[in-house]
Amino acid sequence: MPRVKKFNEEETLNKAMCLFWRNGFHATSMQDLVNYLGINRASIYDTYGGKKELFDKAFAHYRTTSRTQLKAFLESQESVKNGFKKLFENGISEAVCDTERKGCFVINVTTELVPNDEEMLNVIQENKVFMECTFHDFLQTGVDSGEISATKNLKNLASILHTFYNGMKVVSKTDPNEEELLTSVDTVLTLLD
Structure with missing residues (x-):
């Protein structure tokens, strides 16, 4: 039976985005991610892939969110x-x-x-x-x-x-x-x- 995730993927992605945004890619270690996100290494790998994949997803999340906010702002x-x-x-x-x-x-x-x-x-x-x-x-x-x-x-x-x-x-x-x-x-x- 597959394990049930005990964390919200969207919230965790948002937290990862904030950490990478503040520290950068190279200065953020996998252990930093484990500590900051409050989930174990295996969960990070299973859900997002490695550090690079998580970074890419977090950066894409930032761009998507920023674009949506910019367009809504300008349209208003x-x-x-x-x-x-x-x-x-x-x-x-x-x-x-x-x-x-x-x-x-x-x-x-x-x-x-x-x-x-x-x-x-x-x-x-x-x-x-x-x-x-x-x-x-x-x-x-x-x-x-x-x-x-x-x-x-x-x-x-x-x-x-x-x-x-x-x-x-x-x-x-x-x-x-x-x-x-x-x-x-x-x-x-x-x-x-």
Whole structure:
């Protein structure tokens, strides 16, 4: 008779995501996972595979959750300019309140594993495409409503805003100066005028 799992797989995956996000892939040992998740090694292997498989699933979980939240947030905004402003302000607020200074999990993975991990490079590139397309589509709603000039190069703007968003998250890990970051947001958003 198969053993019944005594833990919630979704909750455990979420906890693993938090641990990998905070410590990184290489600095998280299998024993760290056992201790932090509160389940034994065999359960981790049986349910998720090894450390790499668990990491991949946790990272995919982060990206899926983040994408869903981003799309829902942007769809709820009445103004594209104000929507981007709120998005960036929320990112700054999260960074300032994050005492662990975890930053963005995607950026952390990029700096830790790319370019040595070809598979992860592909995942990161796909994530960049998703983000830029999402920003582009949101900008297009601004053009459609007349809020943003139809003469703007939306592809370039989406790329710049994505680069800024990532850069802001990196800078906030080392110097979460809220006033300076908010000033940068106001400056970059003049591109939409």
